[in-house]
Amino acid sequence: MNRFVIADPKLCIGCDTCMAACSTTHKTIGLQAHPRLTVTRNKDATAPVLCRHCEDAPCATVCPVNAITHVNGSIHINESLCIGCTLCSIACPFGAITFSGSRGVGLAHAYDTYIPSNVRTSNPTTSSPSCFGNDILAWEPGVKNIAVKCDLCAHLEGGPACIEACPTKALFLVDPENTLAMQKQKRDDAANAGSLLTHMILEER
Incomplete structure (x- = not known):
């Protein structure tokens, strides 16, 4: 674990x-x-x-x-x-x-300068992935x-x-160690509760 x-x-x-x-x-x-x-x-x-x-x-x-x-x-x-x-x-x-x-570094200016405006507006971007409906598939040059x-x-x-x-x-x-300790504590608590209940029943008899 x-x-x-x-x-x-x-x-x-x-x-x-x-x-x-x-x-x-x-x-x-x-x-x-x-x-x-x-x-x-x-x-x-x-x-x-x-x-x-x-x-x-x-x-x-x-x-x-x-x-x-x-x-x-x-x-x-x-x-x-x-x-x-x-x-x-x-x-x-x-x-x-x-x-x-x-x-x-330096790509932001290059992108705006050399990529045609029609490409910039028609292609999906990481900031506007609505055309995909899923931002996992979004991309940006x-x-x-x-x-x-x-x-x-x-x-x-x-x-x-x-x-x-x-x-x-x-x-x-x-944490695995903490989890094992908690499981042991719960088992001990359950065992103690069972012993107490058994003792109370025997006393009543």
Whole structure:
């Protein structure tokens, strides 16, 4: 079992603080600033969706350049190897992989100068993908899309920034060791409760 972050919808207030913290901490070390989690909302609750770091990791299986690997009980994307093919996003059962990218140095001016206006307006772009109906398929000349997903803030000693920043403590880390300890505690509690009940019944007799 790998480690992963999960949210309690009963505690989440949809403030997006987790997304801001995620973006800031990754931007400071030169990675894509796009948040690695997305707060989803419906009429009854809100909660951020994050990568579950699957043991079998279908995203890693379909990656044609092996940019997604298993590292220290979690699944990581090497942004320098990613070619932006979007296969990992399609394969992810939780919809936890998104794409972000930026134009290379000097390309912004070149794009506006040398690309005909009819091409600029007729082709889909990452900022206006409505013609596709799905931003996964959107593209823009000169922009390299890079897959981004939760990496558990491996660069931070204190753990994921989203957990630390959440004002209501709605996010927590699921760790194999902690999970086993909780399971043992529940079994012990159940056994103790059963023994107590048996003792009470015998006393009544």
